Amino acid sequence: MTRVLLIGGLDSSCGAGLVRDAATVSALGGSPIVCATAVTAQGAHGVLAVHPIPPAVITAQIVAADAVKIGMLCDRTTVEAVARSLAEFPLTPVVLDPVIAASSGGRLLSDNGITAMLDLLLPRVDLITPNLPELRILAEASGITAEDPRDQAQGLLRLGARAVLVKGGHANGPEAIDLLIGPDGTTPLVGPRYAGTRRGTGCTMASAIATALGQGALLCDACAVGKAAVGQFFRESS
Ligand code: PLP
Numbered sequence: 001m002t003r004v005l006l007i008g009g010l011d012s013s014c015g016a017g018l019v020r021d022a023a024t025v026s027a028l029g030g031s032p033i034v035c036a037t038a039v040t041a042q043g044a045h046g047v048l049a050v051h052p053i054p055p056a057v058i059t060a061q062i063v064a065a066d067a068v069k070i071g072m073l074c075d076r077t078t079v080e081a082v083a084r085s086l087a088e089f090p091l092t093p094v095v096l097d098p099v100i101a102a103s104s105g106g107r108l109l110s111d112n113g114i115t116a117m118l119d120l121l122l123p124r125v126d127l128i129t130p131n132l133p134e135l136r137i138l139a140e141a142s143g144i145t146a147e148d149p150r151d152q153a154q155g156l157l158r159l160g161a162r163a164v165l166v167k168g169g170h171a172n173g174p175e176a177i178d179l180l181i182g183p184d185g186t187t188p189l190v191g192p193r194y195a196g197t198r199r200g201t202g203c204t205m206a207s208a209i210a211t212a213l214g215q216g217a218l219l220c221d222a223c224a225v226g227k228a229a230v231g232q233f234f235r236e237s238s
Helices: 017-027 055-061 076-086 111-121 132-141 149-158 201-214 219-236
Strands: 003-011 031-043 046-052 067-070 094-096 164-166 175-182 185-192
Touching: 003 017, 003 201, 017 031, 017 201, 017 219, 031 055, 031 076, 055 076, 067 201, 076 111, 094 201, 111 132, 132 149, 132 164, 149 164, 149 175, 175 219, 185 219, 201 219
Parallel strands: 003 031, 003 067, 067 094
Antiparallel strands: 031 046, 164 175, 175 185
16 A cells, blocks of 8 residues: 655644545555644634644654645744754655745744745656645745746745645635646646635645655546545535
8 A cells, every 4th residue: 555654743633634634645545654743733713832843753744655745834943953863765666845934824833934935845846736825935935036936836846845836725716726837837727716714735735746646647647546535635625
């Protein structure tokens, strides 16, 4: 069975984070293993507490897998521990969901964590999956002045990202259009726009993509699996 290592935070409400990640991997026939970077107390109303896990404990949890999904990283120390440990597995596909804040607004990655993520993880991962607000923050933090999300994503490619999936969930229109932007060009992924918002959609998308990559799918096909998994999640939780 495909082993998917999920690196991220525990959300006490289980709406997002590691529990959502593990549910996604299992639903796609994979076998989840986790590396907790933080324990958080949170819900739809906000983030009440964040307890970072010590770097030595993070390192000890990172083991060989067929694919890796990274979510909440808390701060620079955590990013450094994850980057150091993943260097042992240079061939394993890695998907990075650049979690910066919960949809409730509570902060989940410090400013120095953002810088470290850009410096240490961006060049290592196979795919980064920002939503539009996250893409804007990452672009600003790396000195990219472009306003258009496509140009911001190109800026991330120039900084070493291998591919960027720009998620269109925060845009408007009858369809939710994600853009897979890589060295070979741009591939749109079009799906219906579901009404309302759900916590954990970003976690679902990135975990599903990592599972498909671990199962041997090409990046473009894996992103389609991710989009389908988010659709399924919306339909099941409505
Ligand atoms: N909490 C944790 C621990 C997460 O890992 C994430 C996303 O990956 C979130 C919260 C954010 O979830 P949402 O934006 O759906 O609130």
